Ligand SMILES: NC(=O)c1ccc[n+]([C@@H]2O[C@H](COP(=O)([O-])OP(=O)(O)OC[C@H]3O[C@@H](n4cnc5c(N)ncnc54)[C@H](O)[C@@H]3O)[C@@H](O)[C@H]2O)c1
């Protein structure tokens with residue numbers, strides 16, 4: 379949807395029609411649709427029901443239109459004052475037609491059909507609305523002293539230049555409370571101002587030094603959105619996920635007087651989003667958190683799904699809470715600074731999502747494995763989006779039917795065991811990569827997975843530089859691995875269970891495989 383916003387007199391209808399003609403799309407005007415629905419003019423709705431009733435009707439109408447077929451949609455001048463509407467605009471192309479106050483007045487004159495003209499505080503409204511437009515706009519075009527055709531041409535050119543850069547929206551969980559949007563794509567973090575929850579006046583930006591520049595930009599955007607934002611730099615990687623670091627953040631929140639409606643923002647890898655999410659979950663029993671993951675693993679896994687937590691000496695992720703974010707911004711441009719050694723482990727989860735649910739992911743990687751992992755190329759954002767969609771789908775369905783989430787564990791039973799036996803010196807993704815090869819071997823040896831499909835695991839993972847063997851020809855680590863697998867938290871009771879593939883994108887469960895079978899699969903990855 380291409381949405382036009384701006385003050386009355388900006389030329390939304392005229393420019394909108396001209397733009398719609400150029401793009402071959404229908405033109406819609408939310409005010410006209412509201413009048414049709416209400417069977418009365420907007421002035422009449424204002425006069426008889428009041429402004430707040432009008433705004434509610436307006437928000438509901440816009441929500442419907444945004445869900446409808448593609449069009450150029452012009453919004454009433456006050457529509458962006460509604461935070462729900464602003465949130466809904468995320469993921470759409472939003473064009474702000476900028477007009478000066480004097481020009482706006484000159485254009486609309488004393489039009490009696492415009493109830494807002496009667497407002498005594500018109501100049502104040504103008505100022506407040508400019509801020510709202512800036513929060514949602516992806517493109518801004520000046521309109522003063524310009525003809526509508528000229529403005530439409532400029533917008534069309536800007537849209538063409540912006541094509542492919544528009545963030546894609548993935549919804550997680552129920553519509554309404556508990557549900558949230560994930561925006562994926564290059565530049566997606568710029569959409570932050572429009573997503574700040576209503577009522578947030580303070581924000582704590584938790585980040586590592588590795589993404590300090592981005593965090594500073596996030597602080598500036600929060601300022602634009604009307605929040606006083608504080609930066610909190612935390613130690614790198616797992617050193618961030620400690621009770622001490624969490625306690626230092628609680629103190630910051632306390633000193634700055636954070637209330638129930640204030641906001642925490644996590645900017646960084648999975649370690650930061652886990653920590654920020656946990657601090658948000660526990661402060662005043664839960665305040666909103668917006669996650670801005672900056673690693674591939676963070677985007678396709680840690681930041682989506684609502685699991686948060688910290689580590690203690692006795693183990694990783696033992697203390698935590700389930701706390702779905704208010705929004706997630708997967709800005710794939712941030713991956714440009716990520717060292718290659720950190721990017722490929724994230725690919726293991728992408729490949730996993732491909733095998734359990736999205737064959738197209740595998741095809742995209744196979745077509746050009748080098749391009750697939752290039753953060754400046756067009757394929758990686760698509761892979762991230764597809765992967766987020768798989769996780770979002772599983773997480774959403776899991777809220778209804780409680781065993782689907784288990785399929786995300788594909789490759790993880792053996793992977794976790796490798797991490798443990800290697801004293802957590804292996805990257806999680808590298809261990810999962812070997813774990814996927816192991817699960818495929820287990821599936822093949824138990825007659826569930828075809829030989830070709832099993833081989834495809836090795837080929838795809840190796841093509842993006844992930845390990846596909848766990849060298850141990852003498853089998854020295856087998857008993858430690860078996861013990862670790864038996865202790866894995868995903869294991870129920872005494873029997874071991876694995877996710878295996880009965881076909882591409884057909885995950886199934888393998889319960890209580892014999893030790894001979896487990897060992898035969900091990901010989902394949904260890905040989
Ligand atoms: N909550 C969940 O569901 C879930 C799922 C998977 C993983 N996790 C957790 O996520 C963590 C692992 O996340 P990770 O793999 O992102 O590692 P990480 O957070 O440790 O980040 C890896 C490294 O990359 C650096 N970095 C991050 N973004 C960067 C950028 N854009 N440019 C340059 N450097 C950057 C970090 O500073 C760090 O050194 C683990 O703690 C794991 O438990 C949680």
Ligand SMILES: [Zn+2]
Pocket residue numbers: 679727790806810
């Ligand atoms: Zn994982």
